[in-house]
Amino acid sequence: xNELLERELNGELTASESLELNRCRDDEVxxxxxxxxxxAATIAEDPPLRxxxxxxxxxxxHQRMGVRDAIAAPGPVRLLPWAALAVGALTxxxxxxxxxxxxxxxxxxxxxxxxxxxxxxxxPVEIGVIDAxxxxxxxxxxxxx
Amino acid sequence: MDSVWKAxxxxxxxxxxxxxxxxxxxxAAERDDAACFELVTRYGERLFAVVEKSHGDxxxxxDIVQDAIFRAIEKQTQLRDGTAFFxxxxxxxxxxxxxxxxxxxxxxxxxxxxxxxxxxxxxxxxEAQLDSDRDRAxxxxxxxxxxxxHRELLVLRYYAQLSVEELCQVFKKRNAAIRKDLxxxxxxxxxxxxxxxxxxx
Numbered sequence: 023x024n025e026l027l028e029r030e031l032n033g034e035l036t037a038s039e040s041l042e043l044n045r046c047r048d049d050e051v052x053x054x055x056x057x058x059x060x061x062a063a064t065i066a067e068d069p070p071l072r073x074x075x076x077x078x079x080x081x082x083x084h085q086r087m088g089v090r091d092a093i094a095a096p097g098p099v100r101l102l103p104w105a106a107l108a109v110g111a112l113t114x115x116x117x118x119x120x121x122x123x124x125x126x127x128x129x130x131x132x133x134x135x136x137x138x139x140x141x142x143x144x145x146p147v148e149i150g151v152i153d154a155x156x157x158x159x160x161x162x163x164x165x166x167x
Numbered sequence: 168m169d170s171v172w173k174a175x176x177x178x179x180x181x182x183x184x185x186x187x188x189x190x191x192x193x194x195a196a197e198r199d200d201a202a203c204f205e206l207v208t209r210y211g212e213r214l215f216a217v218v219e220k221s222h223g224d225x226x227x228x229x230d231i232v233q234d235a236i237f238r239a240i241e242k243q244t245q246l247r248d249g250t251a252f253f254x255x256x257x258x259x260x261x262x263x264x265x266x267x268x269x270x271x272x273x274x275x276x277x278x279x280x281x282x283x284x285x286x287x288x289x290x291x292x293x294e295a296q297l298d299s300d301r302d303r304a305x306x307x308x309x310x311x312x313x314x315x316x317h318r319e320l321l322v323l324r325y326y327a328q329l330s331v332e333e334l335c336q337v338f339k340k341r342n343a344a345i346r347k348d349l350x351x352x353x354x355x356x357x358x359x360x361x362x363x364x365x366x367x368x
Contacts, residue, residue, distance in 0.1 A: 028350055032324075032331050057357065057364035064306045065220075065325040072225050074215030074232070080207040082233030083240070087198065090241075 023051050031058055188252035192243035207236060210253060214260055217327050221319040222264045223311065231267065235260035254329065254336040261319055261337070268315060309359040317352035324349060 026043045029035050035043065046052070183205045186194070191209075194202035211232065218235075219228040239246075239256050246255055310318050323329045323337060334345045357364045 028346070031353060032346060032349060033328075034331060053364060054357070057360070058353070060302075061306060061356065061360065061363055062325045064302050065310075065321065066328070068220070068303045068307065068326070070216045070219045072219075074212045074219075074229070076204070076208045076211050078229070079211040079215065079232055079236065080204045082229065083203060083207060083236045084200065086233060086237040087203075087240075090237075091198075 023048055027051055027055060030055075031062075187249060189243075189246065189249035192240060192246065192252075195240045196243050203240065206240075210256060211236065213253070213327065214256060217257060217322055218260050218264060220307075220310070220322045220326055221261070221315065222267070224267075227264075227267050231260055231263045234263050238263075248336075251333070251336050253327075254333045257323065257327070257329075258337045258339075265315070305360065305363075309356055312359055313352065313355050316348070317355055320345075320349055320352045321356060 023043070023046050026035065026039055026046075029039065030043060043051075043055075183191070183201050186202070186205070188206070188209070191202045191206045195206055214235065215228060215232045218231050219225060222228055222231065235256055238259050239252075246252065248255075310321065313321070320334065320338075323334060329337065331342060331345055331349070334340075334349075335342055338345065340348070
């Protein structure tokens with residue numbers, strides 16, 4: 023019978039079960055049934071301490087939406103980091119494509135000029151002729167300290 | 168802001184009232200103020216009552232309900248069963264309530280709950296009303312002493328009149344588990360209300 027009472031309290035009792043429960047004269051079941059009828063009614067009829075108004079709730083929801091919209095970055099700004107990355111990658115790719123191998127003659131000039139420019143002690147160096155064409159048979163580079 | 172809402176409230180779109188919950192959610196997500204207001208009108212006060220009764224704090228209940236409706240609109244695609252909007256939004260609200268509870272755990276929960284507050288003094292109360300208020304305060308106090316989960320179960324079952332199936336949706340539990348939990352919650356409340364259950368049969 024207690025099981026029937028639990029089903030009644032869960033709102034799952036069928037009509038025949040309800041009749042069966044109504045016929046029950048068990049003190050314990052009657053006591054609990056009466057108690058729960060009263061408590062359930064008290065809970066159901068108890069209004070909130072302060073009634074909510076739809077306008078107040080709606081205003082709060084609207085404010086939250088406004089705040090969300092305000093802090094959310096607009097579309098183009100959100101895409102900015104990706105755009106910067108894409109531009110960077112494209113630039114690197116283009117540089118890689120445009121860089122051609124250095125001709126042999128230019129390589130030699132650069133290496134000689136570097137040797138001269140470094141100097142013996144790392145101090146200031148005056149470079150005499152560094153743009154002259156390199157001829158290995160003559161001393162054409164003059165360094166003045 | 169108020170003028171915006173006055174304008175919204177004065178509008179009476181014909182089709183909004185007949186729209187399904189899912190349609191309203193979708194329209195509200197597109198910033199349709201009338202749809203948002205209709206959604207709040209349908210469920211806002213009921214949800215507020217459930218949260219206020221199971222959580223206890225008026226100001227926090229306001230925030231929780233507003234947050235829950237806002238989240239529901241934002242996450243409207245996650246609503247699987249369009250007919251089960253209320254259990255879904257109750258679930259969102261109760262999650263928020265649990266978050267708030269965790270935040271204030273170090274503070275006195277007893278102070279936080281204001282069950283049993285008296286009615287405004289300006290009201291003229293007859294004897295029957297006083298008795299009824301006393302009964303309500305007694306039940307509220309007893310509910311306060313239950314675990315939050317048991318309190319939520321009883322409020323949803325007996326105030327919001329949710330069925331066991333709907334409670335399963337709210338708490339994501341199986342039918343048998345919800346029945347067992349309901350039984351435990353009722354046992355706990357019975358123990359805290361001896362005079363309501365101790366009368367002559």
